[in-house]
Amino acid sequence: MDHLRSAAWYQGADRNAYIHRAWMRRGLPDDALDATKPQIAIANTASDLTPCNMHLNEVAESVKQGVWAAGGVPYNLPVVSLGETQVKPTAMLWRNMAAMAMEEMFRANPIDGLVLLGGCDKTIPALLMAAASVNLPAIVVPGGPMLTGYFRGEALGCGTDVWRLSEEVRAGTITNAQFQESEQSTIRSKGHCNTMGTASTMAVVAEALGMTIPGFAGTPAADARLLKKSHETGRLIVDMVAAGRRPSDIMTRESFLNAIIAVAAVGGSTNAVVHLLAIAGRLGIELSLADFDAAGAGIPVMANLQPSGAFLMDDLHRAGGLLALLAQITDLLHPEPITVTGAPLVDALGGHPVYDDTVILPREAPLMADAGIAVLRGNLAPRGAIIKPSAASPELLQHVGPAVVFDSVEDMRARIDDPELDVTADSVLVLRGCGPRGYPGMPEVGNMPLPRKLLEAGVRDMVRISDARMSGTAYGTVILHVAPEAAAGGPLGLVRTGDIIRVDVAGRSLSVDVSEEELRSRGQSPASEAAYAKPSRGWAKLYVDHVMQADTGADLDFLVGSSGDEVSRESH
Template sequence: MEEVIVDRLRSADWYAGSDRNAYIHRAWMRRGVPDDALDSSRPQIAIANTASDLTPCNVHLNEVADSVKQGVWAAGGVPLNLPVVSLGETQVKPTAMLWRNMAAMAMEEMFRANPIDGLVLLGGCDKTIPALLMAAASVDIPAIVVPGGPMLTGHFRGQALGCGTDVWRLSEEARAGTISTRQFIQSEQSMIRSKGHCNTMGTASTMAVAAEALGMTIPGFAGIPAADARLLSMSHDTGRLVVELIAQGRRPSDIMTKESFLNAIIAIAAVGGSTNAVVHLLAIAGRLGVDLTLEDFDAAGAGVPVMANLQPSGDFLMDDLYRAGGVLALLSQVRDLLYPEPITVTGTPLVEYLVDQPIYDDTVILPRDTPLMDDAGIAVLRGNLAPRGAIVKPAAATAELLQHTGPAVVFDSIEDMRERIDDPDLEVTADSVLVLRGCGPRGYPGFPEVGNMPLPRKLLEQGVRDMVRISDARMSGTAYGTVILHVSPEAAAGGPLAFVRTGDVITVDVANRSLTMDVTDEELHARTQTPASEAAYAAPVRGWAKLYVDHVMQADQGADLDFLVGSSGDGVGRESH
């Protein structure tokens, strides 16, 4: 064990002493705990728990919290369940992303305000791990992530179902008439087999991988299925480790360095991870003062092959990945690309855990020399349509469409798109480029996952299954297609997307990282926004939505609130430092 460098616990500011305030703090917490539970030698551990019946992917985290508690007690700490704001991706309207920053801000304030020496962060569903890491980064007290794990694979008519991915696929087949509505609805009973989050390499799994690559989990934790007993065992180990972490004074800022973020980008590329990770990692880095940019995603991810043969890019699912050797086995194949210095919560560098990690099924974890896709990290596109960048996930796209020129078919809002997309009179062909605006961080608001627009029914009936789609929106990590996202600046912020007209010729060239429209600067500057698009932009007059719209930054900055950038430390009632 490293030399102990902490001689006074943070919680002592509440519990130490014989004055009236210390008496009150102690007395109200003496509810059946051991007599020495509030002694200055006992670290107080908050288990930040995002369990909620309205976040179905996180319901089991109460059970996980019990295992963490046992580990904390065993190591001499005092565990404290702290329910925090939970965001259920499938339930919250208009989009859980509207409240990611609110959840992070509320968590941050609770972490800072309470007598807490360390944190165990229980997350799973898409926004919960990002919000927890943003908050922990802002307060910067010792913290470890416990990812809730993916669900087991369900089957329908003998075929494995990928959560999210097969919803998109089956719904399009129903719209195309190749399966009946009854068959589509019947598959619903088989989609969710067990506790846990989506079993594809969607945003939830991606952020678990990112947390591990950042060094914020015990190595080997990411990807353990929620129903696997080893998840509870690792949760117990995490409870023990957080007590040690406090003694050593190791904080998130010691672990999540610039090189750690670059390692996370490489890991996300190797697993074919979600585009949403871009926004979340930028926001977490911003809380730490780490200078992470879109260019880092393009540079660090360049040349990294996708070796995880997982939906939505490949064939298998998350429990297959764990069976085949897990995240560490996959990352062992790109060990030479990773920065060797960044440490994990254990104090040992991540790369040291990537030695002698066998692969048990090379149809799931593909060999590096025969990957699912070469050089398939998230690509950043720029041009007169996206001056501050847009992103695309080549691994989920149709290769032939990664270089494409076609006329725009423009939708001024989500409602406009839904009203017209299946109109048989819509002038659209397979070569058209579908453009949706008004869905960025400020415009809708909340930056919804609607970038993977449904294809026009008449084209589906002709056998078309992919088209180039461009928007200032996000898309689910479980989704697929040639979908260009996060166009920045967004239309609601006056970006060029606001001035595209139906018929404008748009060229996508992923190899050369460009996204342009064949419109001169003079003509573009002379154009005005359509009344329909301006009318659709959010204009809240009160509450969180107004605060959000007034202060949210653009996608290329992580869509955090401008006044939350930078760490404020763990001090209570003192100026930020």
């Protein structure tokens, strides 16, 4: 392997090579730094403050054993870790920072290949963005979902059932004490959310893009086979370095279209949209919201998983896993894209039967026949907004109603349960100031709680519209990622309470019954403007000054594209 990048650090008789070698010896075998030994970094997002990724140090040990077995030299490289449930104000604020820090560390160090250990929502996207920009041979190890927990004999979907039970408390159908009691049962084991939330969706995306060993996505974190696959991954990355197989060889435009199809087929999270757009942007691949609408059109939802369906992630694994599901729609996938193995993804789909067709539904009897993420446009969202029809109420997918506008998250929380709030089940709840720039970070608040008085009257869903995101574990008729956002001058900032809003998902339209002339004459709400983020220093200021809109992936404008793996200056 005379092409190894790490040779620029370790080979030679000069002082710099001496220093690089000497400081890394520390018990390594004598030949560990030879020109024939690939140096493999295990980019590890393990952290005690990222609960979903706590187990990744154990996973890293299995990867290390695989690397050693294949003739490589592994190194644990801790990288920025983002715990969706822990960090405030929102983990999305730091996805781009994590990707930037990862990219710089991958480029700066004597590394020939990368194993990317992720789990919680933002970690796999950030790792893939970084790997795309540095374009070293790389492979993803998804940390896996937790095992299903049970409360009073009923399976709990973490996230989805939290939203459901918390609304039932507000409706008065269960007590808060009962709700609190369920807390001990929700998180049963190591791993991320057990619903088809964003973490599971991004594992599906990584596999559909070709960036994992086929059959890895959805392997439960507590399953011994996850460690077996991690060992295999360690062996494979050494082969990838030898073959020179890089992310740009694997993640092509057709790979992204396959990922969109896979997300539709599993009823995946709307957050996949902004992450796929951002990853594609790092590779210089043209991908737009229109591609999500086109590639996802006519794709049946066959995964009967929460939040769209009934089952959970360990049920999917038991029923045959992602490969068994994709095998039913092989004819819809692009056949050319390869995986990290070097073979086409579609070649891995043979011989994977479905073992439980109540979990992986037959193609001819799906959960929904056409439920890919829908892109809506109109005078309320000139650059697009998205909705997940499989998680919505069918009767609300075409709806006309008066707006009830909230100028900020704080405004919404202060007034949503006010008995005097002028709202009915036909109203459309509008929340603004929660986009990438306005909050900042585009928090997961789009699935607003319903007004208490309507919950008590039996209402369980309403049309909700915002420039925010929502958790992949959430559900409801929720229109998200409105672009441009209010803080960027979008028309969402001009809507007033009482304006009539029209939603037509089948017709792909989202509009407000106000003339263009009238909208142009209106100013932004002073309350909204007062609530927009105005950071004066640090990452938040850099982010607000440079973040792009949701329809292009909400990356920073100066991070789009790739800088490759070359270090710009030599050490002295």
